[in-house]
Amino acid sequence: MSSITTSRGYAIHDTKDYKNFKVIEYPLKKEEADDVTVHVDVCGTCGSDHHTISGGWGPLTHPEYIITGHEIVGKVVQVGPNVKEFKVGDRVGIGAQAGSCGKCKECQNDNENYCSVSPVDTYNGKWPSGDYSQGGYSTHVRAQQKFVFHLPEQITSEDAASILLGKSSREHNLIASVHLFRLCAGITSCSPLFRNNVGQGSKVGVVGLGGLGHYAVLFAVALGAEVTVSIFAKKQCHLPFSPVYPIFEQVFSHSERKKDDALKMGAKHFVTTTGDFAKDHALSLDIIICTASNASLPLNELITCLVPQGKFVWNGMPETDWPALRSQTMAGNGAFIGSSHIGSKAEITRMLQLAADKNIKPWITTRPMKEAAQSIEDVETGRARYRTILIQDIDQ
């Protein structure tokens, strides 16, 4: 087989025209010894895709175009000479990171997701060679073997084939299973649960119930935690001292629908951030996973819901600063606020095992990849229930 050097993908050329996807052909990074080249079968749509193509997270790395997508499942089609873990034909996943230096303290200690020497995002990144990284709304993606993941045995090859061709009547459930391998939303929610020892008896809050949030609920429940889901009226909440947040009727119905879903996912409590919610839940949660991608939320009040030294992990990535904080805000319960960056291979492996053991099924919908614009719009408007998977159609 001749060496693969190019890919075709759904590209955006202008952040001001960010739903105008056009299929283009472009060069893959030059293959290096540790690289695995994957043919993309399905790719999830992540909030990151929307933030990136709309310019909300800043300018694009490549001067002309961007191909997003970092929740990739596909098949290995080429491997570099150092690759021992994968062979051509293996079904694998790739997440939000495609490379790192491999040598620093972080890379050597299961923290490669925190490599600061040469971390490379799966798309909108740049390799040390100067090549650009492009994502999975495409036919091919190339990544270092450390950032490629085997699919679990529970999914047979036959099932996988039907999923990946998008033809089986069992498609939904099976893709759901494969979709667990999506290495952005799933592991982004799971890593802080693991790193903070969430388990039986833990009290976990989840703020926001979208793609990230629904994973946080599913995994926290699977770990044995008692989960409280909180949602709020995006853009209509005002911080921080108004006693009642102006939540409109429309939002209440939104809230009711999400409440039903949250309880079905295993959450025990559902809270809308109105009135005295913070007083009612003071000092009650060990950790809050905040998946909100909009910074307009009652942060000070939410923090008071944590136990002493509890943690507020804001995994959503708003395009603006968090509401203002000061020592006095945090000293009341000695709480901490931070964020998290995907997860390490060790954590992803643990997540996969957990998903297999507990038969966790994410809630997804599927679309052909040519409907990427619609999928982006679903993320943008919060209509996605709760994650959209794009099925490869460029080859067909």
Next chain:
Amino acid sequence: MSSITTSRGYAIHDTKDYKNFKVIEYPLKKEEADDVTVHVDVCGTCGSDHHTISGGWGPLTHPEYIITGHEIVGKVVQVGPNVKEFKVGDRVGIGAQAGSCGKCKECQNDNENYCSVSPVDTYNGKWPSGDYSQGGYSTHVRAQQKFVFHLPEQITSEDAASILLGKSSREHNLIASVHLFRLCAGITSCSPLFRNNVGQGSKVGVVGLGGLGHYAVLFAVALGAEVTVSIFAKKQCHLPFSPVYPIFEQVFSHSERKKDDALKMGAKHFVTTTGDFAKDHALSLDIIICTASNASLPLNELITCLVPQGKFVWNGMPETDWPALRSQTMAGNGAFIGSSHIGSKAEITRMLQLAADKNIKPWITTRPMKEAAQSIEDVETGRARYRTILIQDIDQ
């Protein structure tokens, strides 16, 4: 002995005239069954005193006056009927908290410093009865027994007497020992070290070298940590993207003096936050204790100096918001930022034992209590080296 109902103290009557201390007589809180009444022998001056009397932390609780001081050593002169731990004549300490509900989950689990039901600060607070709390720039303070602490056996009664009368030539060192019991600066620095398992091999950063900071260095060193002290040009640093902070010559000399002191206290490294300091120290510290009482510091850069999931504990209490933060800032190393509120009785007991075991001597100066204004000014200007103890003089 007739029941004690009043105290005399150095009061401030106007936050706009906050160095004009006048001795007044005022009522103590009504005695309850768990209360211990202490005659004050010495009282430390804390940054909190300055922030409070100058109105920087907001309006005063009592409509007419405030008596600050919450680093108190004195003798028990009266106990309520439920008090078993103390008897009249005991030499004790009182810190920044004088009361709590005693019944909530926090109070029952060695987190009484995080009681949210009815926590009462030693001064500028209000008891559930409606009585005001006033501090230790005074003859008497009354607190619940949970917030009163025995002094260690290492200090004999004879020594203590000479200290407390302020007459011995050995005064400095002995007061230094007693001063360890100061339950604001000492425990505020110690509690996050304890709660984050700082020990042999830990890498601890300390930002700012004043009262709090010098305790953080002494205790972290005593716990076996490798300590890096960082200071910066207060009010002259600009955040966050200027590559070089405008630090003036005057500050450099300030820096050199503090460097000598930091190394004498046991710190291994000393860093001024100029140029590429953050790059040079990226991902190197397990925890940073930030004692700065001014929010103008290069926060984003300091956070990048933490290891993955490292913690930035901002124990200083600036009067303004922290520099702006966002998820992206914190995701780079998955770090956390928070604060801390003094410490529990269990932690204070542990701190005292540590101080006794390691013979920790804080760096202090002493003044008669009538020089409170000068002591406040030393805190305000950063001239205190590193803590001032006021010696009782109202009775004399």
